[in-house]
Amino acid sequence: MLLKPSLAPAFRVCFRSVPFLFLLGFLLALGGFLFARESKPEAANSAQLEEEPTIAGSGGIENHFQPYFGHDEDIHLDKTPPRLIMGLDLNRMGWTYNCMECHTHVEDIRYHREQKFEHENINLEHGNNRYCLNCHHPDNRNAFVDYDGSEIAEPNVTLLCAKCHGPKYRDWKAGVHGRKNGYWDLSQGIQYKLHCIQCHDPHSPAFKPMKPLPPPLYPSRAPAPKH
Amino acid sequence: MPSPDDKPVKTIEERIRPVSRRTFLKGSAASIVGMSGLVAALQPLLKLEKEDITLDQLLQRHYKEMTPAQLDKVMKRLQEKCEREYGVSASIQDLKPQDGVGFAYALNLTRCVGCRKCAHACLAENNQSREYDDDISMSYIRVLELQKGSINLETSNQYYDSESVPRKDKYYMPVQCHQCRESPCTKACPVNATWQEPDGVVTVDYDWCIGCRYCMAACPYDARRFNWENPKLEKRQINLDQGYLSNRLRPKGVVEKCTFCLHRTRAGKYPACMEVCPTGARVFGNILDPNSEINYILHNKRVYILKEEVGTNPRFYYFFDT
Structure with a gap:
């Protein structure tokens, strides 16, 4: 016997009880999950961001990297994307919801505008878009919907915006709309292009007013300003 | 007789x-x-x-006349000085202009919201003197608030401090060095301490400048700043990535200006003001590359040149969008 005789009955009692087995199973699963998370290969921040939102599958857009956070050689410059400053509601750093966890169970709310549960504080002010499913895919809520009802994967959200905002998409692709970071000389480094939703809240896309940083001091000997 | x-x-x-x-x-x-x-x-x-001005320093030649060995010696001396005075070891480089590269900047006046992030990023990048952390009086960028309806600089205001921007009926125009092709400042300099580099950037040899400020009087864009006193900087405020012609620590009594962050842009990176712009109003690139963003703007957008009538032919363009 491996176990000492005195300990054996106690173990037998434990293993017989069903709740304990559940608990054990849960702990094992949790441990496995944590282990899997930690054993992920260390990748550059940008690469992680590129990978993480791909719940709905299908690759990213050609060469349009997400910008990086955290480690950077320019720590003295604040390169946080505008919507992270203002509070990105859905796609926070390193965390993505799997929408289908709920949406497979909840009854179909396809043509209703009631905002329940997670969606209570969404303020929909996007032109004539009154329906969630104008953009979100009816069958796979992790993806967006294209003209023909096919899916647009979450990392390719720019393609969704391009359905209506063609000229903006054209300018963005040309590198004239939206912020870019990194290298202008592509032979020397990577250029990061912010995606639409990193600056614009898709539910209320108008750029929000912000507090300006402090002005230069008004010269003390100059006459008082007229403004 | x-x-x-x-x-x-x-x-x-x-x-x-x-x-x-x-x-x-x-x-x-x-x-x-x-x-x-x-x-x-x-x-x-x-x-x-x-007071530690050596004979070498007195006899130092103009930047363009120095041999690489002499320049190395000067840069080493400057590094030692920075180490001695501030206790930080900066890396001073002198990146040379690349062939087939001419820098140009474009700024989208429709997008700019006047948040002044560029002016403050300029301060963080370029080691300007400052009395306190947010003192942007030496920043190379001035953000002007203008009344919608015309481009009237006379009634513009750079001291606006509202609760939120953009304000109603106002628009914002950041002004910095335009890196003019016909630059009045370089013509005004009596000692040739400021000149235009082959990639279009107007630079200053801080050790050759005599501080006469003629260039400041000649500049139509208020792009130059003068060090009235020994620059006031704290150790934590110093950017260690320094360029000989751009953001190395300046002495008292010399003029300095925007160089499109030469130490960054000649290494292929974007200038600091563009990196932080939250609206993406700033576009920077190589004007000699026909496929660059700058050429896209010049071909497809309505471009405005500030004080075009002065004939400076700047490398800085404003444009409008819909």
Whole structure:
């Protein structure tokens, strides 16, 4: 016997009880999950961001990297994307919801505008878009919907915006709309292009007013300003 | 009438001792006064020698006349000075212009919201003197608030401090060095301490500048700043990535200006002001590359050149979008 005789009955009692087995199973699963998370290969921040939102599958857009956070050689410059400053509601750093966890169970709310549960504080002010499913895919809520009802994967959200905002998409692709970071000389480094939703809240896309940083001091000997 | 032959006859004493006691005393007194005057006149130089201006530094040549070895020596000295004064080891480089690269900047006036992030990023990047952390008086960027309806700089305001921007009926125009192709500042400089580099950027040799400020008077864009005092910087405020012609620590009494962050852009990176712009209003690129963003703007957008009538032909373009 491996176990000492005195300990054996106690173990037998434990293993017989069903709740304990559940608990054990849960702990094992949790441990496995944590282990899997930690054993992920260390990748550059940008690469992680590129990978993480791909719940709905299908690759990213050609060469349009997400910008990086955290480690950077320019720590003295604040390169946080505008919507992270203002509070990105859905796609926070390193965390993505799997929408289908709920949406497979909840009854179909396809043509209703009631905002329940997670969606209570969404303020929909996007032109004539009154329906969630104008953009979100009816069958796979992790993806967006294209003209023909096919899916647009979450990392390719720019393609969704391009359905209506063609000229903006054209300018963005040309590198004239939206912020870019990194290298202008592509032979020397990577250029990061912010995606639409990193600056614009898709539910209320108008750029929000912000507090300006402090002005230069008004010269003390100059006459008082007229403004 | 005395004839020309009537010369005063010299006495024997005069012949043997041409300098009398009186003349000797007079002469020596005068020469003592003269010597002390000379010493007094040279006093500032001797003082300089004590305050760590070396002979090398006095005899340092113009940036364009220095051999690479001399330049290396100067950069090493500057690094040591930075280490001694601030206790930080900066890396000073002198990146050369690349062939086939001409820098140009474009700014979208429709997008700019006047948040002043660019002006503050400029301060963080370029080691300007400052009295306190947010003192952007030496920043190379001025953000002007203008009334919608016209581009009237006379009524613009750079001191706006509202709760939120953009304000109603206002628009914002950041102004910095336009890196003019016909630059009035380089023409005004009496000692050729400022010139245009082959990639279009107007730079200053801080060690050659005599501080006459003619260039500041000549500039139509208020793009140059003068160091009235020894730059005030704290150790934590210093950017260690420094360029010889751009953001190395400046001495007192010289003019400085925007160089499109030469130490960044010549290494292929974007300038600091563009990296932080939250609206993406700023576009930077190589104007000699026909596929660059800058050329896309020049071909497809409505471009506005500030003070075009002055004839400076700048490398900085404003444009409008829908």
